[in-house]
Amino acid sequence: MKAIAVRRGETEPVVVEKPRPEPEPGEALVRTLVVGVDGTDHEVISGAHGAFPDGEDHLVLGHEAVGVVEDPGDTDLSAGDVVVPTVRRPVPGESNEFFERGEPDMAPGGQYVERGIEGGHGFMAEYFTSPAEYLVPLPEELASVGFLVEPISISEKAIEHARASRSAFDWRPESALVLGNGSLGLLTLAMLGESYDRTYCLGRRDRPDPTIDVIEELGATYVDSRQTPVSEVPDAYEAMDFVYEATGYPPHAFGAIEALAPNGVAALLGVPEPWEFEVDGGTLHRELVLGNKALVGSVNSNLRQFEAAVETLATLPAWFLDALVTGVYDLDSFEGAFAPGETTIKAAVKFDEYEKR
Amino acid sequence: MKAIAVRRGETEPVVVEKPRPEPEPGEALVRTLVVGVDGTDHEVISGAHGAFPDGEDHLVLGHEAVGVVEDPGDTDLSAGDVVVPTVRRPVPGESNEFFERGEPDMAPGGQYVERGIEGGHGFMAEYFTSPAEYLVPLPEELASVGFLVEPISISEKAIEHARASRSAFDWRPESALVLGNGSLGLLTLAMLGESYDRTYCLGRRDRPDPTIDVIEELGATYVDSRQTPVSEVPDAYEAMDFVYEATGYPPHAFGAIEALAPNGVAALLGVPEPWEFEVDGGTLHRELVLGNKALVGSVNSNLRQFEAAVETLATLPAWFLDALVTGVYDLDSFEGAFAPGETTIKAAVKFDEYEKR
Numbered sequence: 163m164k165a166i167a168v169r170r171g172e173t174e175p176v177v178v179e180k181p182r183p184e185p186e187p188g189e190a191l192v193r194t195l196v197v198g199v200d201g202t203d204h205e206v207i208s209g210a211h212g213a214f215p216d217g218e219d220h221l222v223l224g225h226e227a228v229g230v231v232e233d234p235g236d237t238d239l240s241a242g243d244v245v246v247p248t249v250r251r252p253v254p255g256e257s258n259e260f261f262e263r264g265e266p267d268m269a270p271g272g273q274y275v276e277r278g279i280e281g282g283h284g285f286m287a288e289y290f291t292s293p294a295e296y297l298v299p300l301p302e303e304l305a306s307v308g309f310l311v312e313p314i315s316i317s318e319k320a321i322e323h324a325r326a327s328r329s330a331f332d333w334r335p336e337s338a339l340v341l342g343n344g345s346l347g348l349l350t351l352a353m354l355g356e357s358y359d360r361t362y363c364l365g366r367r368d369r370p371d372p373t374i375d376v377i378e379e380l381g382a383t384y385v386d387s388r389q390t391p392v393s394e395v396p397d398a399y400e401a402m403d404f405v406y407e408a409t410g411y412p413p414h415a416f417g418a419i420e421a422l423a424p425n426g427v428a429a430l431l432g433v434p435e436p437w438e439f440e441v442d443g444g445t446l447h448r449e450l451v452l453g454n455k456a457l458v459g460s461v462n463s464n465l466r467q468f469e470a471a472v473e474t475l476a477t478l479p480a481w482f483l484d485a486l487v488t489g490v491y492d493l494d495s496f497e498g499a500f501a502p503g504e505t506t507i508k509a510a511v512k513f514d515e516y517e518k519r
Numbered sequence: 520m521k522a523i524a525v526r527r528g529e530t531e532p533v534v535v536e537k538p539r540p541e542p543e544p545g546e547a548l549v550r551t552l553v554v555g556v557d558g559t560d561h562e563v564i565s566g567a568h569g570a571f572p573d574g575e576d577h578l579v580l581g582h583e584a585v586g587v588v589e590d591p592g593d594t595d596l597s598a599g600d601v602v603v604p605t606v607r608r609p610v611p612g613e614s615n616e617f618f619e620r621g622e623p624d625m626a627p628g629g630q631y632v633e634r635g636i637e638g639g640h641g642f643m644a645e646y647f648t649s650p651a652e653y654l655v656p657l658p659e660e661l662a663s664v665g666f667l668v669e670p671i672s673i674s675e676k677a678i679e680h681a682r683a684s685r686s687a688f689d690w691r692p693e694s695a696l697v698l699g700n701g702s703l704g705l706l707t708l709a710m711l712g713e714s715y716d717r718t719y720c721l722g723r724r725d726r727p728d729p730t731i732d733v734i735e736e737l738g739a740t741y742v743d744s745r746q747t748p749v750s751e752v753p754d755a756y757e758a759m760d761f762v763y764e765a766t767g768y769p770p771h772a773f774g775a776i777e778a779l780a781p782n783g784v785a786a787l788l789g790v791p792e793p794w795e796f797e798v799d800g801g802t803l804h805r806e807l808v809l810g811n812k813a814l815v816g817s818v819n820s821n822l823r824q825f826e827a828a829v830e831t832l833a834t835l836p837a838w839f840l841d842a843l844v845t846g847v848y849d850l851d852s853f854e855g856a857f858a859p860g861e862t863t864i865k866a867a868v869k870f871d872e873y874e875k876r
Contacts, residue, residue: 263689265688265689267811268688268689268781268782268811270780270781270782270810271781271809319687322687323684323687323688323811323813325687326683326684326685326686326687327680327683327684327813327815328683329683329686330676330679330680330682330683331622331624331625331680332620332622332625410804412800412801412803412804413800415800415803415804415807416800423627424625424627424628425625425627430804430807430808431808432804432808433805433808433809434800434801434804434805435801435805436799436801436802436805437799437800437801437802438797438798438799438800438801439797439798439800440795440796440797440798441795441796441797441798441800442793442794442795443769443770443772443773443791443794443795443796443798444769444791444792444793444794444795445793445794446769446772447767447769447772447787447789447791448790448791448792448793449816450772450787450814450815450816451787451788451789451790451816451817451818452628452790452816452818453627453816454624454625454680454816454817454818455816456680456684456813456814456815456816457807457813457814458684458807458813459806459807459808459809459810459811459812459813460808460811461808461809461811
């Protein structure tokens, strides 16, 4: 079968030929439909993040997948079931308490592999196998957009953890700001529209721009970070009850403290490199304390959050998904899904067409 | 009656003569027993924090009080009840949603006064009045140490908010680090001993020192910040599941992110002044995200947390309270309670002796 991989020493994805995997006991064989591409894939390809599987000369890419059960093996799944795989798996032969409790997203580094990212082959192949416990069923009408379940699950977790941090009192948030107008930012903005009276999304682009169009069609306000730094958002717009950071730009993480309203919380999701800079640490510390504010870091997601993401995906309007997914490329033109483009929001690689049962 | 106050334009507390207050409907008259002194009092006296009541030329100090109901007025209290007053009150004539929900601790600046601190007279007087709803009953056997209820309630809130931030997953903390070996730090260290297998307390003092003795008698490990900066605690000792910051030293707030174990949380309580300095913001941001870590600011406390503090106070061992309270000064030598001293941990002013009913 064909797979899209990055080879050791290379920094471009290529199509490789691999044997079709055989399901082990407890595993199903899944025929891949579509696999999304995100910023993490680009970091993996460039070598900035992730790791090759032990002893392998290549890493099959892809962690945002949807597929159809081809062979359920000895599992409770049925052939034809549409499924989304989760990403974190135990280090081979080394399960641990986090997996046993169903919270691999909380496992510290070294206590997991991530398929398509760190130490485990991903899903950008015509077929993959997976233990059934890591396959989340999806209604078949969502098959074509099921590759969005994984990124949505990332935000489900971050929003859940941020809300939990405010659960010791009667929090009544009204305003939310998403930092970053990439595909994760826009997905999150659409999710937050249900819960917040007023939503904002920060980017650094000139009009006309398709992401600004999406922001405004969602009823949100576009904030241009070149005119309004994050810390000045309260003066220019309003103080925010919730800030969701999806940029990996560390000054935004610190600026978020000043963007927050009293009792607000910022969820941080970006993964920057080391970078020393000056902050008014005294004022930030004081603001956190006197404002009862919180910063909550969040990475990855668990099965429960994938299941919540399936429900969320079903609520997102068709126009939004159409606007968000700017390119789905067949295997013979897969490079398009990895090419930067001014009008690209979310790209994916299609391995097979879903045919209704 | 006599009261201890700071006058406008002065930076030393003095005894002033004031009329004994008359309880309004819904209020009780309380005869003051003991009032504690903390760092906030010193900031109020120096003018660094707080505000005089509107139209007044002085501020009666004191927000950590215990007293006895002298005249219950039309309230459900009885003469002789031992009570602890809460600190935040509505701005006169202006109640708001935070007070209505019983969460004045979450009210933003401007939506409250704080007795003895900001805009309202405190409890360092022979008598004070208070609406009964802001008086927390105390068992009479705790009367002599009831002035510790307020500081304990501050930590009850901070610990509750920190735990809430970890409630979206199965958090199993084992190690806790208290930053600061002042009276609030030591009280919190004693509180945490019940819930954590291993506790640590950071200070910057040489042995022999009474706070180090208390730390070690509590079974905790003393960490000297001059030898081990907060960020190096994981290498020197272990990564911490919980960090409690009570120093107001902003580099500690940032260092706490590196002191935390994966999935850990730091509660911040200090209130520093503005101070610009350099941080590795990229690494801190990345650590928060990849480690699922949180920072939670916390200020003040509500009635429920005062009630929890009463229960906590009853569990603290007598030897600890004896060691913590290094001086209780009569009104005619009250200056001693405000004087710095190498061996001072917690000082208080006694207005009257409690006599058992």
